[in-house]
Amino acid sequence: MAIDNESQPNPVDKHAQSNTFASSETPPAIQAAIGTDFLSQRIACPSLLISVRSPEEIELVCSRSVNWIDLKDPDLGPLGRPSLNSLHAFRNKLSQHQGQCSSSETSSRFSTPATSASNSQQRHWSIAGGELKDWDIDADQPYLEALGDSGAIKWALAHCDADPNWQTKANMLARRLPRRDQAILVHYADHAAVNAPNWHATLQATRQLNLKYLLIDTAIKDGRTLIDYYSLPGLTDMIAGASKWGIDVAIAGSIPLDSIPSLANVGAAWIGVRGAVCSGKSRSSTISPEKLDRAVALVHASGTTTGSNR
Numbered sequence: 001m002a003i004d005n006e007s008q009p010n011p012v013d014k015h016a017q018s019n020t021f022a023s024s025e026t027p028p029a030i031q032a033a034i035g036t037d038f039l040s041q042r043i044a045c046p047s048l049l050i051s052v053r054s055p056e057e058i059e060l061v062c063s064r065s066v067n068w069i070d071l072k073d074p075d076l077g078p079l080g081r082p083s084l085n086s087l088h089a090f091r092n093k094l095s096q097h098q099g100q101c102s103s104s105e106t107s108s109r110f111s112t113p114a115t116s117a118s119n120s121q122q123r124h125w126s127i128a129g130g131e132l133k134d135w136d137i138d139a140d141q142p143y144l145e146a147l148g149d150s151g152a153i154k155w156a157l158a159h160c161d162a163d164p165n166w167q168t169k170a171n172m173l174a175r176r177l178p179r180r181d182q183a184i185l186v187h188y189a190d191h192a193a194v195n196a197p198n199w200h201a202t203l204q205a206t207r208q209l210n211l212k213y214l215l216i217d218t219a220i221k222d223g224r225t226l227i228d229y230y231s232l233p234g235l236t237d238m239i240a241g242a243s244k245w246g247i248d249v250a251i252a253g254s255i256p257l258d259s260i261p262s263l264a265n266v267g268a269a270w271i272g273v274r275g276a277v278c279s280g281k282s283r284s285s286t287i288s289p290e291k292l293d294r295a296v297a298l299v300h301a302s303g304t305t306t307g308s309n310r
Contacts, residue, residue: 049272072128081130189229218253226253264302
């Protein structure tokens with residue numbers, strides 16, 4: 001599948017050029033390109049995305065105000081794909097919990113949070129699909145079937161940069177889902193280290209595949225965080241460019257809890273964490289209720305502050 005050559009705004013990549021903006025406000029060039037009316041319609045505040053790995057963690061996160069719950073196996077990489085049995089157990093646990101909630105607190109369809117009062121309380125779920133290159137379209141069909149028409153799946157793109165057929169493969173997988181917006185591509189901020197496509201290529205592929213969501217994450221979990229690769233103005237620039245095409249962006253990548261207030265201003269629809277809410281230093285350790293509560297409080301407080309400043 002060909003990529004079009006339409007010009008896109010350039011993100012401020014810390015490894016490519018210096019930070020040319022002093023704050024996290026949308027750069028003037030982007031304001032001029034997409035207009036102030038559009039900017040006023042950006043996501044007013046982000047929602048929280050938490051990755052879980054066990055039934056106990058699912059139960060814990062379901063008891064908190066978490067908008068998006070994601071299943072992954074952190075022992076198998078940044079987007080470690082869980083077993084099919086884990087996926088079925090995950091769905092059953094969510095169904096049990098949602099059966100105890102009012103319809104206004106749950107959602108059967110994956111959709112953008114914070115765009116309306118009714119959507120702000122909806123809960124969404126997804127699984128980490130691992131690396132796109134590792135998927136066998138026919139053999140892995142049971143995973144897609146297990147998602148039904150409600151779950152989303154995230155595919156990362158390590159070692160796809162030199163593969164001219166990765167978009168064709170992504171398209172074939174997306175076509176097997178009940179809805180294309182259940183497929184989410186992942187842009188690695190440290191893409192050069194894992195031979196993944198850069199931001200422009202991933203964004204353009206998301207557009208051409210007619211997908212609605214895109215995740216920014218990090219591939220290598222070595223202590224560096226998302227903002228070690230992209231500045232706050234750079235992220236604002238990137239997300240504004242994606243929003244111009246109707247694509248909502250989630251951000252993750254070893255984000256510390258203390259970074260949530262500043263990242264709440266870049267326009268992301270979701271802020272995703274795992275390691276920051278774990279009880280130990282490893283993202284493979286169990287989720288701490290106290291750290292989870294702090295993450296929920298920080299996102300809520302940041303949303304209130306962000307909304308009052310726009």
